[in-house]
Amino acid sequence: GQQLNQSPQSMFIQEGEDVSMNCTSSSIFNTWLWYKQEPGEGPVLLIALYKAGELTSNGRLTAQFGITRKDSFLNISASIPSDVGIYFCAGRDQGAQKLVFGQGTRLTINP
Amino acid sequence: NAGVTQTPKFRVLKTGQSMTLLCAQDMNHEYMYWYRQDPGMGLRLIHYSVGEGTTAKGEVPDGYNVSRLKKQNFLLGLESAAPSQTSVYFCASSSALGLAGGETQYFGPGTRLLVL
Numbered sequence: 001g002q003q004l005n006q007s008p009q010s011m012f013i014q015e016g017e018d019v020s021m022n023c024t025s026s027s028i029f030n031t032w033l034w035y036k037q038e039p040g041e042g043p044v045l046l047i048a049l050y051k052a053g054e055l056t057s058n059g060r061l062t063a064q065f066g067i068t069r070k071d072s073f074l075n076i077s078a079s080i081p082s083d084v085g086i087y088f089c090a091g092r093d094q095g096a097q098k099l100v101f102g103q104g105t106r107l108t109i110n111p
Numbered sequence: 112n113a114g115v116t117q118t119p120k121f122r123v124l125k126t127g128q129s130m131t132l133l134c135a136q137d138m139n140h141e142y143m144y145w146y147r148q149d150p151g152m153g154l155r156l157i158h159y160s161v162g163e164g165t166t167a168k169g170e171v172p173d174g175y176n177v178s179r180l181k182k183q184n185f186l187l188g189l190e191s192a193a194p195s196q197t198s199v200y201f202c203a204s205s206s207a208l209g210l211a212g213g214e215t216q217y218f219g220p221g222t223r224l225l226v227l
Contacts, residue, residue, distance in 0.1 A: 009151070031214050042115070042201050042218030043154070050214075088153060092214055097142065097161055098169065099216065101154040 006089050006102030014110050019076040021105045023089030030094040032065050032072040037086045037104070046087075047074070076107075084109050113137055115219035117202050123225045124192045132187040132222050134202030141207040143185035144169075144216065145177060147198040154201065160185055161207075192226045199223050 006023045013019060023032070031050055035043035047058050049065035049072060056063055060077045072089055089102040118133040134143065144159040146169075156169030160179040174196060176188045185204075189196060200223075203216040 004153075006153070033214060040220070042203070042220055044218070045215050048214060097167075098144065098156055098159055099214075101146075103151060103153040 004089060004091060004100055004102040006105055008105060009103065010106040010108070012108045012110065013079060015079060015081060017079055019079055019083070019107060020073065021087060021089075022071060022073045023091070023102045024071045025091055025100075026070075027093070028069040029091035029100075030069070031092040032063070033090040033092075033099065034061075034063050034072070034074050035088040035090060037088065039085070043088055079107075079109055081109055081111060083107060115202055115204055115217050117200075117219040117222050119222060120220070121223045121225075123227065124189075125227055126193060128192050129188070129190050130192065130224075131189075132200055132202075132224075134185045134187070134204075134219060135183055136185075136202075136204040136217070137183065138204060138206075138217065139182070140204035140217075141182075142205045142216075143179065144203040144205075145175070145185065145187045146201045146203065147171065147196075148201060148221075149198050157187065157200075192224075194226045197224060197226045 034046045037043040047063040052069050054065040062075045064073045086104045086106050088104045090099040115136045145157040146154040155171050158177040160166045163182040166177045178186045199221045201221050202219040205216045
């Protein structure tokens with residue numbers, strides 16, 4: 001089946017640093033989504049991408065839909081303590097009724 | 112508007128016991144999903160439903176059954192719990208694909224299950 005490889009698995013950074021994470025797929029996706037999960041809660045959608053090459057921002061977060069349609073990137077600029085959590089990428093193939101999720105990137109921030 | 116709610120929040124079972132997890136959504140969504148989350152594994156789809164009265168298998172369906180008798184509810188059943196089913200279970204819902212925002216899945220707060 002389809003698989004998503006998300007990296008890095010974890011990040012330990014200083015407050016104020018920029019963060020980059022990415023997701024690669026073994027097959028083409030038509031939609032890429034990025035979610036954030038905070039402790040004890042369910043994932044919450046951050047950014048949705050619908051077109052190859054698309055670059056979309058949500059505040060300090062920017063995500064890109066890779067040209068090959070097999071990858072996506074998420075950047076967080078000037079990290080703050082509330083950015084702590086697990087970030088998941090998810091992809092959907094055209095016509096598919098379900099999403100495939102990456103393993104997650106756990107972000108820890110030292111103040 | 113509560114969004115997606117899950118009952119119970121936490122449960123301890125003994126091996127072989129059965130239980131049902133309840134998911135309810137008040138957004139009139141067509142699609143509903145059950146996932147399990149294990150450390151380092153991300154979210155894995157157990158079963159899903161694209162409408163009232165319909166269900167389909169996901170990535171890891173063995174040991175689980177589901178029912179969608181009402182549009183707003185999606186039940187996940189464990190007939191004979193095993194320690195391997197210790198996990199955090201998340202329910203999600205979304206509007207139908209093809210509609211605006213159809214790809215966005217809204218998640219519940221999770222049910223933490225421990226099987227001894």
